[in-house]
Amino acid sequence: MSFQGNKQQQQEEVDNDEDNDLMGVSDYGTDSFMEEDQGSEGEEEVLDFTDPFSTEVKPRILLMGLRRSGKSSIQKVVFHKMSPNETLFLESTNKICREDVSSSSFVNFQIWDFPGQIDFFDSSFDYEMIFRGTGALIFVIDSQDDYMEALTRLQLTVTSAYKLNPDINFEVFIHKVDGLSDDHKIETQRDIHQKANDDLVDAGLEKLHLSFYLTSIYDHSIFEAFSKVVQKLIPQLPTLENLLNIFISNSGIEKVFLFDVVSKIYIATDSSPVDMQTYELCCDMIDVVIDISCIYGLEGAEIPYDKESLAIIKLNNTTVMYLKEVTKFLALVCFVREESFERKGLIDYNFHCFRKAIQEVFEVRLKVLPSRKQIQKIRRVTPNGTKGAPL
């Protein structure tokens, strides 16, 4: 893969490559890992990254916390486009709700929404099974309420989960911060951070790391926090970041995000710092693209987003926002200065290289997977040739 700078030649190559690429993608798409999508017509041409993730890594994210802390609201707002005000009418969850997010989104994981009143330390509750398959445990604390009980519960939850699976990422959402003043927010975060870590030290679990986020469903903070949680579960993240860095440095782009379109979670970004306003602008742009496509797009399309999807928005500060489809779930959103955007051919060519490169990243993973499975099979056979117990 190479990013280049000759505009004319690049444009021609884009056109040629576009054709080749379609063929490649088509081949790629008809492989066995496309099983999930084979039912729908025409989807073979769409690059699909869902399965490479699911075959080996199907991280489970648990959403836990006390009653009315906001767990169901978070799930509904982030993954079901529910407007925050509608969550006021959500009924209390009475059973564990398990949802697979992979069908509508690139992000392939399950959310386990635990009702606050369930005592999962009850011996009849198989928490061992639950924690063993967990990638991240999000514990939601209502910051507008007295949080002492929540902290006790957090301590109990993380210690027992850690004992069963020390690889879990423990994420604490200090939630509903929209009701707090800026000073109060910082004070609450400091206090919760301090108390939670003191409790862990008392329990001799200094190694257990908790990450804290201030969140609210009434702004973009919940999407940003979820982005960070999900990013930690993507093994290819450093490669994606590296590719994004190469892409922007060769294209005169200021900032770039790789977005999951449905959830507005960003899967990766380049190594320059992320500021909230830039992220919010990207979310707004995705909303505009999807809303306009919903109204004026092709009728009957399942998601109003396809390989033709792109948008250009010129801001009043000489910056251009450029959105382009990467896969059926992913979009790249770039911030480019107006003068750099004059070389759009170069950006498009480099975008094309980037797209191919991430395709290769996941192809490598797919090649590795079958051989791992074979190794496992061989290891299951005992020296005298009889089948041993499964590993």
Ligand SMILES: Nc1nc2c(ncn2[C@@H]2O[C@H](COP(=O)(O)OP(=O)(O)OP(=O)(O)O)[C@@H](O)[C@H]2O)c(=O)[nH]1
């Ligand atoms: N102000 C504010 N209210 C929120 C926020 N998130 C959720 N809520 C409200 O909190 C209340 C409880 O939310 P739920 O999502 O039902 O809480 P839950 O944790 O799923 O509750 P159980 O199902 O009882 O475990 C609802 O009235 C939501 O509107 C937030 O970020 N800010």
